[in-house]
Amino acid sequence: MHLHADSTRCSGCRACQLACSLHLFGENNPKKAAISIIPHFPQPGTFEVKTCKQCGTCAEVCPVGAIHKNERGAYYIDSEECIACEACVEECPEGVIFLHADYETPFECDLCGDCVEVCGMKALWIE
Amino acid sequence: MYGYAGRILRVNLTDGTTKTEPYDPELARRFLGGRGFSAYILYTEVPQGADPLGPDNKVIISTGPLSGTLVPGAGKTDITTKSPQTGGYASASVGGLICAELKYAGYDAIIFEGTSKHPVYLFIDDDKVEIRDASDLWGKGSLTVEEELKKDLGEAFQIATIGPAGEKLVSYACITHDFGRQAGRGGVGTVLGAKKLKAIAVRGTKSIPIADVDAFRQKARTMFKACMESDALEVWQKYGTAGVTTWANEIGAFPTRNFQTGFFEQHESLSGEVMREAIVITDKACFACPCPCGKYSHSKKHNVFVEGPEYETTALLGGNCALADIEDVAYANYLCDELGLDTISAGNCIAFAIECFERGIISTTDTGGLELAFGDPQAVFALIKKIAAREDIGDVLAYGVKHAAEVFGGDSADFAIQVKGMEMSGYESRNAPSMLLSYMTCDVGAHHNRSWAITYDIQVGRDDISADKAAKVIELQHIRPLFDCLGACRLQWVELNLNLDYYAQILQALTGEERSWDDLLKISERIWNLTRAYWAREVEDFGRAWDSPPPRTWKEKVPTGPTQGSSISWEDNQKLLDMYYEQRGWDKNGIPTHAKLTEMDLTDIVIS
Numbered sequence: 001m002h003l004h005a006d007s008t009r010c011s012g013c014r015a016c017q018l019a020c021s022l023h024l025f026g027e028n029n030p031k032k033a034a035i036s037i038i039p040h041f042p043q044p045g046t047f048e049v050k051t052c053k054q055c056g057t058c059a060e061v062c063p064v065g066a067i068h069k070n071e072r073g074a075y076y077i078d079s080e081e082c083i084a085c086e087a088c089v090e091e092c093p094e095g096v097i098f099l100h101a102d103y104e105t106p107f108e109c110d111l112c113g114d115c116v117e118v119c120g121m122k123a124l125w126i127e
Numbered sequence: 128m129y130g131y132a133g134r135i136l137r138v139n140l141t142d143g144t145t146k147t148e149p150y151d152p153e154l155a156r157r158f159l160g161g162r163g164f165s166a167y168i169l170y171t172e173v174p175q176g177a178d179p180l181g182p183d184n185k186v187i188i189s190t191g192p193l194s195g196t197l198v199p200g201a202g203k204t205d206i207t208t209k210s211p212q213t214g215g216y217a218s219a220s221v222g223g224l225i226c227a228e229l230k231y232a233g234y235d236a237i238i239f240e241g242t243s244k245h246p247v248y249l250f251i252d253d254d255k256v257e258i259r260d261a262s263d264l265w266g267k268g269s270l271t272v273e274e275e276l277k278k279d280l281g282e283a284f285q286i287a288t289i290g291p292a293g294e295k296l297v298s299y300a301c302i303t304h305d306f307g308r309q310a311g312r313g314g315v316g317t318v319l320g321a322k323k324l325k326a327i328a329v330r331g332t333k334s335i336p337i338a339d340v341d342a343f344r345q346k347a348r349t350m351f352k353a354c355m356e357s358d359a360l361e362v363w364q365k366y367g368t369a370g371v372t373t374w375a376n377e378i379g380a381f382p383t384r385n386f387q388t389g390f391f392e393q394h395e396s397l398s399g400e401v402m403r404e405a406i407v408i409t410d411k412a413c414f415a416c417p418c419p420c421g422k423y424s425h426s427k428k429h430n431v432f433v434e435g436p437e438y439e440t441t442a443l444l445g446g447n448c449a450l451a452d453i454e455d456v457a458y459a460n461y462l463c464d465e466l467g468l469d470t471i472s473a474g475n476c477i478a479f480a481i482e483c484f485e486r487g488i489i490s491t492t493d494t495g496g497l498e499l500a501f502g503d504p505q506a507v508f509a510l511i512k513k514i515a516a517r518e519d520i521g522d523v524l525a526y527g528v529k530h531a532a533e534v535f536g537g538d539s540a541d542f543a544i545q546v547k548g549m550e551m552s553g554y555e556s557r558n559a560p561s562m563l564l565s566y567m568t569c570d571v572g573a574h575h576n577r578s579w580a581i582t583y584d585i586q587v588g589r590d591d592i593s594a595d596k597a598a599k600v601i602e603l604q605h606i607r608p609l610f611d612c613l614g615a616c617r618l619q620w621v622e623l624n625l626n627l628d629y630y631a632q633i634l635q636a637l638t639g640e641e642r643s644w645d646d647l648l649k650i651s652e653r654i655w656n657l658t659r660a661y662w663a664r665e666v667e668d669f670g671r672a673w674d675s676p677p678p679r680t681w682k683e684k685v686p687t688g689p690t691q692g693s694s695i696s697w698e699d700n701q702k703l704l705d706m707y708y709e710q711r712g713w714d715k716n717g718i719p720t721h722a723k724l725t726e727m728d729l730t731d732i733v734i735s
Contacts, residue, residue, distance in 0.1 A: 011412035011419040014224070015351070018197040018415060021334075022344050028196050029231065029334035039282065041306045042270055042432045045409050045423045101332060118197065118351045120417020121364065121410065 001073055001126060003035070003109055003116075005049035009123035012039055012047045016115035016124060023114045024107060032100050034109040049123065052096045052109035058088035074111035082106070128152055129338040130192035130638040131160070136234045136256065138249060140322050141182055141241030145256045150235050156640075157728070159612040159647070161191035162218050163654045164236055165207030169216070170661050170732060172238075179211035179314070180296060180321035182242040188229070188327075189236040191614020195227030195335055195414065197347040198633055199354050199625065200616030202226050202414025206310040208318045212298040212472075212527055213548040213572050215662045215669075217313030220576075220611050222413030222421075223305030225285040225329060232331025239322060248276075248326040252284075253333065261325040266291060268465035269303035276328050287327045290467020292515040293320035297525040299472035299550075303464055307421070307434020308413065311469040313549065313571050338639030346633040350625060354417045357623035364410060366399030367420035368438035373398045375442065379690030380554045380562075380581060382447040384501050385478035386544045386679060389555035390688025393451035397441050402453050413616060418623060429458035436460040436470075442553030443474025448481065449501035459507055466515035471574075475550030476524040477510045479531060479543060488537040495519035541678040546573035551677065557685050558693035559584040561596040564703045567674045568600065570608075570658045578603035579621070589690075592699045597706035609651040653727045656719045660733040663718050670716035676700055 014037060017030035025032050036050035052074075059067040059075055066081035067088065077088070077097075082105040089097045089106050097108045116124045128150060135148045158167050165187040177183035186208045193201040204226035210217030229237070232251050239249075243258075246265040250257040264272050269290040276286045286304065293300035293316035300316035301309040310316070319325075337343045354360065362370060372394060375381040379389040395401070406426050411434060412419030423434050436444070436456050444463070445456040463470045483489045484499035491498060495518065499506050513521030523534050528550055532543035544551045549572020556563040565578035583599045584591075606627070610617040613634065619625040631644040663669045676695075684694045708715060712723035719727075721735045 009410075011410045011416070011421070013202075013412035013414060013416045013419065014227075015197060015199075015415040015417065019347075022197060022340065022347075025334075026340045027334040028337055028343075029332075030227075031231065031332045032334070041423075042274055045411075045425065045432050047409070117348060118415075118417070120199075120351070120355060120360070120412075121419070 001111070002054040003051040003111060004125050004127065005051045006123050007047055007049045009121045010037065010047040010049045011121050012037055013120070015118040015120070019114040019118045023112045024110070032102070034096060034098055034107055035115055036096055050094045050096050051124070053094060055093065057091055057093060058097060058108065061087045061091045063087060070110055072111040075108060076110050077106055077108060079105040128155070129336050130196070130634070131155060132230045132233045132235045132333070132335065134234050136237045136251070137240065138237060138258065139240045140243040140247065140258070140324060143243070143258050145258065147234070155192070157650070158654060159191065159650050160235060161189050161194070161203070161614045162205035162207060162608060162611040163650060165189040165205050165218065166216070166654050166657050166661070167732070168238060169207050169209065170657055173209055175664055177209055179209045179214065179318060184209045184318055186239040186315065186318050186322070187236060190226050190230050191612055192634060192638055193630070194614030195230040196637060197415060198615055199350050199619045200413065200416045201614060202416065203611065203614050203616050204229070205611050206302060206315045208315055209665065210313040210571070211296070211317045211321070212314040215547060215665055216658045217315060217571055218611070219310035219312045219315045221287070221302065221304055221308055221310035222616060223285070223308035224414050225287050225304050225327070226614060227414045228285040228329045228331050230331065230335055231333050232329050233333050237327070239324060242321065243323040246323050246325050248328060249324065251327070251329040253331055264325045265294060269467050270306055270465050272326055273303070273306060276326060280328055281330070284328045284330045289316040289319045289325060290465060290515070292467040293317055295515065295517050296320050297468065297514060297517065298527055299469040300467050301469045303467060307423070307464055309464070309469070311471060312574055316467050337637055339636045342636035343633060346629065346636055350629050350633065351417060353625055353629070354619055354623050359622050359624070360418055363418045363420065363622050366403060367422050369399035369402050369422060369436070369441060371438040372441055375553070377689065378585060379558060379685065379688045380556070382442050382551070382553055382555050384449050385447060385482040385542060386551065386555055386677070387482070388685055388687045389557070389690050391446035391449070394446065396451050397445045397453050397456065402436070405453055406457055416616060418619065420618060424457055426454045426457040426461070428454040429461070431458060431461040433457050433461040433464060439553045440470040440474070443471050444477070444507065447474050447478040448507050450504055450507060451502065452504065455504040459504070459511060462508060462511045466511065468511065468515060471552050472527060472550040473511060473514060475544055476514065476528055476531065477507055479528045479539070480510060480520060480524055481506070482542055483535050483539050486537070488535050488539050489520070493520050541682055544573070544677045544679065546676060547571070547673055549573050554581055555685070556581070557680050557695055558589045558690035560592050560695055560699065560703060561600050563676055563680060563695055563700060564597065564600050564707060565603070567676050567700065567704065568604070568707060570655065577607055579607070592702055594706045594710070597703055597710055600707065601710055604655055605648045605651040608654065609647055612651060612654065653729060656723060656727045657729055657733065659713070659719055660724070660729070660735070670718060671704065674704055674717055
């Protein structure tokens, strides 16, 4: 089970990123979200959405075993155990493990589903 | 200060300095933010009689407390200045993403002061603020500059820019952002051109503080859910404002051939359905919007990418110029975007010139040899380019139809479709008295967005001239501009019927301050009175005559279409104005009385 995205439906509004940051950190800040939206304008005029596929690469490459699964089956980075080597950030095939200057350790999607609730275009779903 | 970034950025372009100042909580209490904050700064900081294109004028870019937060459509920023087009108050709103980004960088507003000697752009990367040389960007188109700056600085930067029309001081030059979103009206881009400010680039990484996170999240969820359960969502997502085109023709409100009539016989070829099928490639939203009205298009015929055309552009560059091919309208839209022209004023100016030409008031001697005719796309494209370059007739049309009528003479002032010097937006109103009154009394000129009352006319009777209509216009003039104080789009309320009380409730969760929707409306009324007082201060003979509708609306009956035979007599429009002034607490000349200013808590600002 993981978060899916249909990029052709995305309108680039970023409500998903706000819902994500409010869930992960209790803050209103799309730069603290674990979902990526890449606009391609003026040409070809499309959005590209990147989500965590729960592939487990992050856990595999973590040198200290700081990446575990939560109750929803999603990988998460235990900030107590993480040594901030950023190996997971570099190796993530989707580029959806994120850093922010406010935090020493990276973060990723924990499958809460809040982004799905606020996506007016129904571009996101979990299955 | 919950809900706000808490800081103002002041940029002095004359001496090249920038400084940050704390946002005064008392100002937030009285004026909320967005256009309210801007109106206060304009009134108190720009000296009386300032030249709109001189160093004393300021441009205020102001977000609202909801801007950049998880509220449906919370991506609107206000841009206010003294208008070079009207000589009075100008306030234009722009969506996209820059509003949110500015707050994440830690600023609720930017105040531009002075005039640079050479072209510059403002660079903001959180706390790093620089005025940078823009010599290599000067002369380039808006879309080109945005693409270049993003390539240079990074995709995460949000860009706002003016085009060549702004540089050349065309009086209705716009500011473009996000490859097709505009602060269009009143010449806000013209003033940036005069200040030699080509662009703004901003990136931010900060959070917006929330007073009660749990309550805020809960209310946000409620608001998004309500939007998604709206019956109107699907159609709005599919067609955006372009869906209005067919309806506007059905009710006889579609500006056609310079507002000669309200029905375009070829309107079906401009419909939302045709547009979606022919050119739309992506639904493109402003920040946090569940119902994107932005339709990103590719015209294969002209080989251009453009956001739109949205309804107003289709109305003014389409029907009003009698262009019947949506791809031609899209190309005219692209030209205006790239060159930096407001499509509404540009469409009016072109249609006015064509009508003058067809009536023999002007000839090829005036147009640089160009034959003008309604329905000729090449003439429309050529005129857009001439206006932006201020070439022959373009140098006259660059000042708008009011000025052009003075130059061209004859009886052309009768069909110069403007109020206060601003050309009318897309609703022919000779069978819609409250819509006409909305245009007459709008605080920037003939613009629809302060009071879109035409549906009320349809609801209660289109010939009815009554005090209720004046009351409805006033009610809307408080509700709709309030969104521009909050920093959110009104369309979720207008189109999806989102409950207005939700906005007050989520604002309370965000800011921690208890205020009802009615409390907020009082702030909006205060701002409406302040901007009216600004007009009275800046324009020597300001008063009732400045609220006159275009003569065509009372001198000529609609010749064709569903509203055939309609007009609103001079007596009736004056009757509406009397009722409006009385209900507003203004005198018979339309000036706020001392009692009204006292009631509005404005007497420390406005001397009456």
